Amino acid sequence: MIEIQIDKKLYGANGEMQLSVDLQIQEGSFIALSGKSGSGKTTLLRVLAGLEEAKGTINVSGDLWMDKTTSLPIQKRELGFVFQDYALFENMSVEQNLLFVSKDKPLVEKLLKMTELYELKDRYPNSLSGGQKQRVSICRAFMKKPKILLLDEPLSALDVTMRHKLQKEILLLHKEFQTTTIMVSHDPSEIYKLASRVLILDNGTLTEDGSPKEVLLKTQGSQKFSFSGELLEIKKVDVIYIAVVAIAQQIVEVVVSHQEVQNLEIGAEVVLSTKAFTPSIMMA
Amino acid sequence: MIDFEPFFLSFKLAALTSLILFFISLPLAWYLSQTRSKVKPFIEALSALPIVLPPSVLGFYILFALSYNSPIGAFFEDTFNIKLVFSFTGLVIASCFYSLPFMLQPLQNGFESLNKNMLEASYIAGKSTLSTIFQVALPNMKPALLTALIVTFAHTVGEFGVVLMVGGSIPGETKVASVAIYEMVEIMDYKAAHIYSAMMILISFGVLLSVYIFNARHNKRFGL
Numbered sequence: 077m078i079e080i081q082i083d084k085k086l087y088g089a090n091g092e093m094q095l096s097v098d099l100q101i102q103e104g105s106f107i108a109l110s111g112k113s114g115s116g117k118t119t120l121l122r123v124l125a126g127l128e129e130a131k132g133t134i135n136v137s138g139d140l141w142m143d144k145t146t147s148l149p150i151q152k153r154e155l156g157f158v159f160q161d162y163a164l165f166e167n168m169s170v171e172q173n174l175l176f177v178s179k180d181k182p183l184v185e186k187l188l189k190m191t192e193l194y195e196l197k198d199r200y201p202n203s204l205s206g207g208q209k210q211r212v213s214i215c216r217a218f219m220k221k222p223k224i225l226l227l228d229e230p231l232s233a234l235d236v237t238m239r240h241k242l243q244k245e246i247l248l249l250h251k252e253f254q255t256t257t258i259m260v261s262h263d264p265s266e267i268y269k270l271a272s273r274v275l276i277l278d279n280g281t282l283t284e285d286g287s288p289k290e291v292l293l294k295t296q297g298s299q300k301f302s303f304s305g306e307l308l309e310i311k312k313v314d315v316i317y318i319a320v321v322a323i324a325q326q327i328v329e330v331v332v333s334h335q336e337v338q339n340l341e342i343g344a345e346v347v348l349s350t351k352a353f354t355p356s357i358m359m360a
Numbered sequence: 361m362i363d364f365e366p367f368f369l370s371f372k373l374a375a376l377t378s379l380i381l382f383f384i385s386l387p388l389a390w391y392l393s394q395t396r397s398k399v400k401p402f403i404e405a406l407s408a409l410p411i412v413l414p415p416s417v418l419g420f421y422i423l424f425a426l427s428y429n430s431p432i433g434a435f436f437e438d439t440f441n442i443k444l445v446f447s448f449t450g451l452v453i454a455s456c457f458y459s460l461p462f463m464l465q466p467l468q469n470g471f472e473s474l475n476k477n478m479l480e481a482s483y484i485a486g487k488s489t490l491s492t493i494f495q496v497a498l499p500n501m502k503p504a505l506l507t508a509l510i511v512t513f514a515h516t517v518g519e520f521g522v523v524l525m526v527g528g529s530i531p532g533e534t535k536v537a538s539v540a541i542y543e544m545v546e547i548m549d550y551k552a553a554h555i556y557s558a559m560m561i562l563i564s565f566g567v568l569l570s571v572y573i574f575n576a577r578h579n580k581r582f583g584l
Contacts, residue, residue: 127480150483157484163477167499176495177485202581220486 078103078137078224078256082123084130086280088114095119095130095280101273103137103223106250107258108271108288115277117260121226124258125157126150136223156217156255158227162209164201170212171197177219187215190252191245207238211245218249225250227259231266243269264292302349310337319357321348332357362555365532366540373448373536374516377455378509381463384456385508389464390493393471408461415458415521422454423526446528451536454526455516463512470504471497503575510571514564 078101086093095116101107109117122128126141127150134141141148165173170193174184188194191211201209210230217225227246231239247270250257261267267274267288274291276284284291305323310332312318319332319340330348332340336357340346348357388407392400410418426444427433436442444450474497482492498505520538527534529543537556544553 125480125484127483150480151486151488153484155484157481159477159481161475161477163475163481165478165482165496165500167496176482176487216481216485220484 077101077135079133079135080124082120082130082132082134084119084123084128084132086116086119088116090114090279093280095123097277097280097282099275099282101256101258103256104254105256105273106247106271107256108267108274109258109260109277110262110267110274111277111283116280117277118228120277121157121228121258121260124224125155125226126153139223154220154222155224155226156220156222158210158213158217158225158230160229160233162201162206162213164209164212164216166201169198169200170204173201173212174216174219177216180219183219183221184215187218187249190248191215207234207242210234210242214242214246214249218253218255221253222255225255225257227257229260229262232262239263239266246270268292302347304345304347307340307342307344307346309342310340321346321357323348330357362552366535366537366556367559369448369532369535370517370537373451373455374513376452377459377516378463378513380452381456381459381512382509385460385463385467386493389467389471390489390497392464392468407464410458411461415519416525418458419454419522419525422450422457422522426450426453426526445526446530446534448527448533451523451527451534454522455519458519458522459512459516462515463508466504466508466511470501470508473504474500503578506571506574510567514567517560518564 080097080099080101082095082097084095086095093116097116097120109120111117119128123130124134124141126148129147130142131144133143136154139148139154140146141153165176168176170188171184174187175181184197185194188197191214193208193211193215196204196208201212204212210233214227214230217227230246231242234242243266246257246259249255250270259270261270271288274284274286274288275282276291303323305321305328307319307321308327309320310317311320317332317334317337318329319337321328321330328348339359340357341359344359346357346359350356388403392403423445424430425432426436428437428443428445433444436444442449444453478500479492479496482496483489487495517536518538520542523534523536524539524542527536527539529535529539535543537560541553541556541560544550544556
């Protein structure tokens with residue numbers, strides 16, 4: 077069992093905030109960490125890694141990483157960290173990047189072959205694509221055979237195809253090495269595919285904790301599908317109103333009634349859902 | 361016949377100063393680049409003073425501090441029998457003060473421009489601060505490194521006021537190229553002054569040009 081109990085004062089964009097997390101994680105599980113920006117997700121990962129100080133305790137399967145009096149140095153914590161911007165050593169080739177962590181050549185070969193990077197092992201990071209760089213970075217994180225793998229929005233800078241490919245690889249490696257993985261992600265489909273447990277962090281505290289199904293499938297009533305988006309504009313056309321809503325990469329127009337318009341606010345986050353026959357739109 | 365000794369002396373002084381300053385500035389630049397301490401601006405301001413102070417002010421205080429009348433000067437002369445003023449040793453010490461910002465600032469900028477996550481990735485990989493500096497930080501800031509070394513070297517070759525005040529003009533000991541040119545002009549030996557000055561310009565230009573060419577190539581290779 078991994079026990080995490082952390083308290084830290086943060087000075088974010090919304091002023092002072094208390095990051096306060098009390099958490100127990102089963103070894104080998106895949107946790108998705110989600111929440112608004114500035115809610116403390118990255119800080120939580122950085123405290124786990126030892127990159128930032130905090131009060132509290134971290135106990136990883138009996139190894140005490142942090143308590144009231146001591147804090148294990150970053151170098152001694154058995155963890156891997158994947159940054160959103162890859163953070164590869166630019167002066168080293170792909171293979172050297174991995175060997176820098178540990179001189180375990182067979183492991184380098186295994187990881188590079190699993191991620192189809194073996195042919196690129198002598199290339200330098202500046203000649204790789206974003207997706208290739210992130211795969212190198214993920215492989216590098218596994219070189220330490222980490223007990224915990226921390227991924228800070230690893231795929232958010234990549235296109236959809238590459239993201240799907242890397243999701244599979246992350247899951248493959250997670251299973252192969254039996255690590256406990258904590259991944260910051262905002263993508264519901266990604267979370268659904270990878271994680272066994274979802275945590276939502278809001279303003280420094282965990283507000284939701286459950287399986288992806290429980291947390292993500294929040295359709296109340298009898299909607300057939302629903303999307304959340306941003307209400308951009310309400311146009312009056314003759315006797316009806318048309319609401320323009322941005323959903324993911326799409327702009328959609330829906331007809332709304334005079335009554336519905338009263339309850340809507342431009343710029344607000346809205347949920348657009350439909351039952352079998354009647355589409356409806358309401359403030360989220 | 362032209363006497364090249366002042367040139368050799370200048371380059372010897374510059375090489376030694378650059379070497380010493382590199383090892384002094386490296387930990388200091390690293391500290392300044394990583395710290396969030398409130399003393400940082402004070403250290404920065406103090407170390408940048410030689411850029412703005414008249415060389416005579418700096419020379420005066422260094423002369424004062426190193427002379428036999430000060431505890432430092434007296435200690436060195438009594439204990440090691442080393443005279444710190446009007447000697448080559450004194451010139452090296454004075455040059456280290458004078459050229460410090462030219463080594464420190466490029467190194468600090470270099471460290472600060474590195475991706476912080478890359479350094480953290482090195483710690484997570486289990487590496488100490490020292491191996492992170494030498495295996496990750498420095499290899500990724502070659503232009504800054506080269507700029508620091510070359511500009512310090514060139515700046516030390518070009519110094520005049522401090523050298524004259526602390527070292528005087530002892531042939532073979534403290535008479536560097538810039539002082540030699542000054543003396544030639546004073547005794548109206550314009551021909552020699554022309555030759556020396558032209559050589560200084562050529563050498564300095566060549567050195568600076570090679571730095572800029574290297575940096576341009578480096579940036580192109582890394583797509584900057």
